[in-house]
């Protein structure tokens with residue numbers, strides 16, 4: 001069964017006196033273990049789509065179903081708990097907290113989820129090692145290179161054992177060689193964990209390494225041929 005379903009999802013924003021309709025009846029189904037690329041021009045609604053799919057934003061109409069649970073009737077608190085346990089986010093910019101170490105950043109979602117610090121730290125260290133960051137666990141983000149920061153951000157998204165990874169150009173601010181390396185580590189981790197992923201990219205070569213490619217056309221999600 002699907003791990004994520006969007007049914008007839010609408011999102012619009014106020015733009016002066018007008019309503020800007022970004023998503024206009026978007027339908028999408030993501031199955032466990034599937035890695036889907038999302039490519040579309042700037043302004044098409046990719047970030048908006050990730051935000052509603054990850055329960056950061058509510059659609060004005062339509063349903064978001066995560067692991068067969070319809071999220072429409074959940075309270076704010078229930079949405080937050082479901083998001084923490086089900087969804088990992090990676091953004092183009094790392095959004096790490098500068099005053100905390102790599103390890104502390106990675107365990108943060110699990111601390112918010114009231115998990116045991118000892119267990120969270122152990123798991124986080126294992127993940128950081130898989131991403132070749134074993135020698136960086138006690139470094140603050142300011143001491144890390146761009147690629148290292150992005151690897152920490154990816155580790156943070158994976159460490160709370162989500163079902164779904166949502167990534168918005170996760171290597172978009174890295175040089176080509178680093179991007180290629182970090183993206184490879186990301187795909188490998190997602191495959192090993194059997195996670196489902198929806199990954200926004202502007203890079204056709206990266207998109208071609210995923211299972212299928214979708215785009216946004218007039219507010220709907222449709223297949224795309226590279």
Ligand code: ADP
Nearest residue numbers: 013014022040041042043044045046047048049
């Ligand atoms: P993409 O990620 O494909 O570049 P976005 O989802 O960020 O697209 O944005 C789609 C459109 O919605 C853009 O025109 C953007 O300016 C607008 N938009 C996004 N977020 C907001 C917001 N919070 N308030 C008003 N307009 C927004």
Ligand code: ADP
Nearest residue numbers: 046047048051056089090091092093095168169
């Ligand atoms: P983009 O990759 O499209 O630039 P950003 O990382 O800038 O996306 O985030 C877009 C919006 O999502 C911002 O307004 C930000 O405040 C919000 N956002 C990002 N992460 C979270 C979060 N964990 N919880 C709530 N809102 C978030």
